[in-house]
Amino acid sequence: MATDIASPSASAAAKRPGSYDLPGALKESAITAGVAAVLAFPFLGLQANNDGPELVLLTRWELFFWAVAVVFVGRMLLTVFRWRSDARAKSAEGLKAFGAKFQRYNVWIGLAGAIFAFTLPMWPFADRYVVDIATTFLIYVMLGWGLNIVVGLAGLLDLGYVAFYAVGAYSYALLATMFDWSFWICLPLAGLFAATFGVILGFPVLRLRGDYLAIVTLGFGEIIRVVLINWYDVTNGPDGIGSIPRPTFFGYAFDRSPEEGTMAFHQLLGIDFDSMHRIIFLYFLILILALITNAFTLRVRKLPIGRGWEALREDEIACRSLGMNPTNTKLSAFAIGAMFGGFAGSFFATRQGFISPESFTFIESAIILAIVVLGGMGSQLGVVIAAFVLVIVPEWLREFAEYRMLLFGLAMVLIMVWRPRGLLSHRDPTVRLHPPGYVPRHGVEAQKVQAQEAELAAKAK
Amino acid sequence: MLRVSGVHTYYGQIHALKGVDVEVNEGEIVTLIGSNGAGKTTLLMTVCGSPQAARGEIVFQGQDITRIPTHKLVELGIAQSPEGRRIFPRMTVYENLQMGALRADPGHFEKDLRRVYDLFPRLEERKSQRGGTLSGGEQQMLAIGRALMSRPKLLLLDEPSLGIAPLVVRQIFEAIKEINRTQGMTVFLVEQNAFHALKLAHRAYVMVNGNITMSGSGRELLDNPEIRAAYLEGGH
Numbered sequence: 001m002a003t004d005i006a007s008p009s010a011s012a013a014a015k016r017p018g019s020y021d022l023p024g025a026l027k028e029s030a031i032t033a034g035v036a037a038v039l040a041f042p043f044l045g046l047q048a049n050n051d052g053p054e055l056v057l058l059t060r061w062e063l064f065f066w067a068v069a070v071v072f073v074g075r076m077l078l079t080v081f082r083w084r085s086d087a088r089a090k091s092a093e094g095l096k097a098f099g100a101k102f103q104r105y106n107v108w109i110g111l112a113g114a115i116f117a118f119t120l121p122m123w124p125f126a127d128r129y130v131v132d133i134a135t136t137f138l139i140y141v142m143l144g145w146g147l148n149i150v151v152g153l154a155g156l157l158d159l160g161y162v163a164f165y166a167v168g169a170y171s172y173a174l175l176a177t178m179f180d181w182s183f184w185i186c187l188p189l190a191g192l193f194a195a196t197f198g199v200i201l202g203f204p205v206l207r208l209r210g211d212y213l214a215i216v217t218l219g220f221g222e223i224i225r226v227v228l229i230n231w232y233d234v235t236n237g238p239d240g241i242g243s244i245p246r247p248t249f250f251g252y253a254f255d256r257s258p259e260e261g262t263m264a265f266h267q268l269l270g271i272d273f274d275s276m277h278r279i280i281f282l283y284f285l286i287l288i289l290a291l292i293t294n295a296f297t298l299r300v301r302k303l304p305i306g307r308g309w310e311a312l313r314e315d316e317i318a319c320r321s322l323g324m325n326p327t328n329t330k331l332s333a334f335a336i337g338a339m340f341g342g343f344a345g346s347f348f349a350t351r352q353g354f355i356s357p358e359s360f361t362f363i364e365s366a367i368i369l370a371i372v373v374l375g376g377m378g379s380q381l382g383v384v385i386a387a388f389v390l391v392i393v394p395e396w397l398r399e400f401a402e403y404r405m406l407l408f409g410l411a412m413v414l415i416m417v418w419r420p421r422g423l424l425s426h427r428d429p430t431v432r433l434h435p436p437g438y439v440p441r442h443g444v445e446a447q448k449v450q451a452q453e454a455e456l457a458a459k460a461k
Numbered sequence: 462m463l464r465v466s467g468v469h470t471y472y473g474q475i476h477a478l479k480g481v482d483v484e485v486n487e488g489e490i491v492t493l494i495g496s497n498g499a500g501k502t503t504l505l506m507t508v509c510g511s512p513q514a515a516r517g518e519i520v521f522q523g524q525d526i527t528r529i530p531t532h533k534l535v536e537l538g539i540a541q542s543p544e545g546r547r548i549f550p551r552m553t554v555y556e557n558l559q560m561g562a563l564r565a566d567p568g569h570f571e572k573d574l575r576r577v578y579d580l581f582p583r584l585e586e587r588k589s590q591r592g593g594t595l596s597g598g599e600q601q602m603l604a605i606g607r608a609l610m611s612r613p614k615l616l617l618l619d620e621p622s623l624g625i626a627p628l629v630v631r632q633i634f635e636a637i638k639e640i641n642r643t644q645g646m647t648v649f650l651v652e653q654n655a656f657h658a659l660k661l662a663h664r665a666y667v668m669v670n671g672n673i674t675m676s677g678s679g680r681e682l683l684d685n686p687e688i689r690a691a692y693l694e695g696g697h
């Protein structure tokens with residue numbers, strides 16, 4: 001409830017690092033307490049109770065008083081000990097250095113993460129709940145990586161990414177329930193459909209950038225959802241599509257008693273039936289799908305098309321003058337980003353077994369975009385960390401009940417204060433000519449550097 | 462090589478170019494000077510097809526390019542260093558140069574790279590540095606180097622001296638001269654810095670309010686009292 005407002009005296013205190021002025025701190029605390037009082041009066045001071053048919057207003061002065069007092073003292077302590085801007089700058093600096101160091105070991109961290117992910121179901125703590133959460137987490141990682149192509153690499157702000165997720169999910173659900181096709185046939189088709197929708201969205205927005213593009217993509221996401229709700233004959237409207245077939249292990253179902261003439265997974269391996277098999281299988285499925293997305297992005301960044309996307313993000317006019325066709329470049333980014341969204345969508349459908357337009361609301365788009373932006377646009381590892389923050393942390397905070405979202409909001413604010421460009425915002429060159437911190441010691445370059453230094457020294461004299 | 466005849470360009474209601482004729486012959490450095498807002502950049506942009514000319518004709522090596530989209534021009538052999546440099550700030554110098562060779566035969570990438578590095582040794586020193594961390598002059602060198610990576614026949618330069626220290630401007634103009642001399646590169650240079658541009662150019666045009674008002678050899682214009690009064694004295 002403590003609403004911090006930077007008041008003018010904060011800068012006054014900053015002028016004398018190491019010291020603070022008591023009147024200023026008192027004044028600041030009083031202002032903060034005042035704001036807290038204004039907010040706390042309706043939220044805490046008043047309580048509406050149902051007394052039979054009537055609504056009775058009760059006052060809770062004690063609680064109100066305590067809240068304001070806590071804010072006052074808290075703000076005072078912050079001013080005295082931490083909230084001076086030099087301390088703040090130092091902590092931001094430290095975090096930045098940490099981010100840079102973190103990125104240097106990018107590859108190793110990624111590798112360790114992948115190994116951990118592959119062995120996760122074997123760890124002792126990995127019960128059904130953990131694997132389930134990990135699967136959800138990986139869906140968001142995959143969506144984040146998919147959207148990263150559009151937003152992070154190509155710089156096209158897409159607020160309707162969930163539309164492609166929905167297209168993928170419905171493609172799979174409809175193909176599987178209507179034609180009885182297997183997951184492995186539907187998956188590429190769902191990706192293809194989503195990519196087609198990516199191109200359909202791409203065409204009208206080719207000339208838009210930034211805010212305008214964001215608004216149109218937002219609208220597109222909503223259109224898809226509204227169509228799904230209203231096109232009752234095909235999509236079954238708000239009732240959704242149920243009993244979507246589960247994926248099979250190359251034809252071997254994860255059922256206790258398989259259909260006549262088929263074999264189940266546990267029979268194939270000659271082990272006892274366990275409902276965990278399917279959960280773990282789904283987990284590995286999304287893990288592999290997500291890693292394919294990642295591998296694709298890492299590879300494509302080194303190819304002309306991926307470099308083209310990055311160039312487009314930086315300067316469209318320059319791209320055109322260098323002979324790049326911006327139309328094709330943009331469309332390909334939309335299409336490929338959408339395709340991975342579609343893959344994730346069909347995985348979602350097969351995992352849930354039931355989908356409805358409810359699952360594809362704007363908030364999903366917002367979360368996926370937040371993952372990309374928080375992670376640091378274009379950073380693959382950043383997406384994983386941000387997905388962790390946005391998906392796993394709220395799950396942990398579940399025990400804090402209604403304060404969950406509050407803590408979550410606080411975490412977001414802190415990230416934006418300390419790392420306004422995302423957790424890992426540094427772009428790695430695709431071609432490494434020298435390791436970081438390299439100083440030439442031999443050869444032509446070294447001679448040049450020496451000559452340059454000599455020249456500078458001569459000039460200085 | 463490049464012939465612009467009777468070109469009119471509009472920005473909405475604004476009549477920016479009012480029948481411009483310019484000719485650039487093979488192996489020449491031709492400059493276009495004029496004050497702010499005269500339409501110099503517009504002419505260059507019109508040659509590049511964005512905006513397209515409303516009337517008139519632009520011919521490059523016998524081919525009508527009036528309606529050809531910008532991104533196709535590189536394949537024809539026209540490279541452009543656009544106004545304001547427009548390098549890719551988050552990419553390294555090397556990556557920027559790679560982008561320049563997007564439409565070139567990868568077989569001679571190394572050779573072209575060497576040539577650019579020889580022309581601007583600073584770029585080689587800074588090859589793994591991000592474009593955005595370069596100084597203005599270095600960014601301009603990068604923009605020119607990047608344009609050269611496509612092995613153009615005609616190089617279009619828009620105000621390479623804009624916002625750059627005088628010493629570096631001289632370096633860059635030296636480099637332009639050298640490309641022209643050693644590689645026979647045809648250069649069409651739009652400049653506000655009339656003194657340097659006229660000294661460098663074989664021929665020059667003067668633009669006022671969307672019209673070409675004067676043309677001649679660089680030397681002639683440099684000695685012309687009107688030009689001296691309007692563009693050379695007072696300020697530069």
